[in-house]
Amino acid sequence: MLLAGKKGLVLNVVNKNSIGWAIAVAAAEQGAEVGVGAQNERMAESVQKLIADHPSMRVVTVDFTIDEEIDRLAEMVAQEMGKIDFLVHSAAFAKREDLQDRFIQTSRDGFALALDISCYSLIRLCRALEPVMNDDGSVMALSYLGATRATQNYNVMGVAKAALESAVRYLAIDLGERGIRVNTLSPGPINTVAARGVKDLTKMIDHVHAVSPLKRAFGQQEVAGNAVYLMSDLSKGVTGQVIFIDNGYNAVTV
Numbered sequence: 260m261l262l263a264g265k266k267g268l269v270l271n272v273v274n275k276n277s278i279g280w281a282i283a284v285a286a287a288e289q290g291a292e293v294g295v296g297a298q299n300e301r302m303a304e305s306v307q308k309l310i311a312d313h314p315s316m317r318v319v320t321v322d323f324t325i326d327e328e329i330d331r332l333a334e335m336v337a338q339e340m341g342k343i344d345f346l347v348h349s350a351a352f353a354k355r356e357d358l359q360d361r362f363i364q365t366s367r368d369g370f371a372l373a374l375d376i377s378c379y380s381l382i383r384l385c386r387a388l389e390p391v392m393n394d395d396g397s398v399m400a401l402s403y404l405g406a407t408r409a410t411q412n413y414n415v416m417g418v419a420k421a422a423l424e425s426a427v428r429y430l431a432i433d434l435g436e437r438g439i440r441v442n443t444l445s446p447g448p449i450n451t452v453a454a455r456g457v458k459d460l461t462k463m464i465d466h467v468h469a470v471s472p473l474k475r476a477f478g479q480q481e482v483a484g485n486a487v488y489l490m491s492d493l494s495k496g497v498t499g500q501v502i503f504i505d506n507g508y509n510a511v512t513v
């Protein structure tokens with residue numbers, strides 16, 4: 260098994276369709292012990308039900324906007340898990356109106372909120388968890404093509420993802436001192452709670468499936484496979500990268 264003896268966190272999961280959930284399951288199937296994140300106590304109850312059949316998983320609770328919760332998470336890891344080998348940042352948020360209206364209408368507080376939850380949280384989590392990460396560990400965040408192209412209705416989240424991808428590269432320098440790799444996974448559109456906030460999501464999904472080089476549907480499983488690769492020693496030389504999991508959509512003119 261690729262991840263035998265490894266431990267890590269996948270933050271966060273809201274239901275069985277969450278990309279984070281597919282990543283947590285794939286990591287556990289490869290022998291990893293996984294802390295599966297929920298944003299608050301109410302969501303933790305649903306995640307607790309999801310992990311019921313997975314003895315190598317535990318639920319952890321963390322709201323990315325609250326420093327004390329991030330620090331408490333690091334303390335819990337130190338006390339209950341020891342050192343960890345991987346951290347998956349799989350969370351984003353923007354106000355619904357900022358994903359539905361014209362981008363030019365983005366409010367100051369909506370901008371700050373989207374950047375705080377979707378980007379700054381990665382920096383803050385890495386800082387808190389650095390002392391409990393093993394050398395040669397692996398950190399990854401989830402981004403989207405809207406970071407570098409203006410894609411319909413992605414709006415402020417595109418700006419947040421651009422910042423996130425940049426933060427990944429700077430974190431790769433800092434954590435590279437200890438051999439810890441930091442990368443970005445960039446899936447094409449997948450029907451999840453977060454994605455449904457983007458106007459016309461299903462049209463986007465149909466379009467990407469129709470025009471990409473690989474003519475088939477893709478989803479959480481394909482992302483999870485790449486996450487396992489990045490957690491594993493197979494990817495040791497890879498850091499500061501964006502890996503697209505979108506049937507090749509980003510590579511062609513359509």
Ligand SMILES: NC(=O)c1ccc[n+]([C@@H]2O[C@H](COP(=O)([O-])OP(=O)(O)OC[C@H]3O[C@@H](n4cnc5c(N)ncnc54)[C@H](O)[C@@H]3O)[C@@H](O)[C@H]2O)c1
Pocket residue numbers: 271272273274276277278279297298302321322323324348349350351352376401402403445446447448449450451452453454
């Ligand atoms: N679904 C897609 O099409 C797609 C494509 C590319 C990238 N992504 C990215 O994948 C990641 C996971 O999203 P998903 O599509 O699985 O959706 P999801 O709704 O299943 O997961 C989003 C998670 O973000 C968490 N979250 C939101 N605000 C938070 C906060 N303040 N503190 C802590 N957690 C918070 C939610 O609780 C939820 O668990 C996100 O970064 C998203 O932008 C998704």
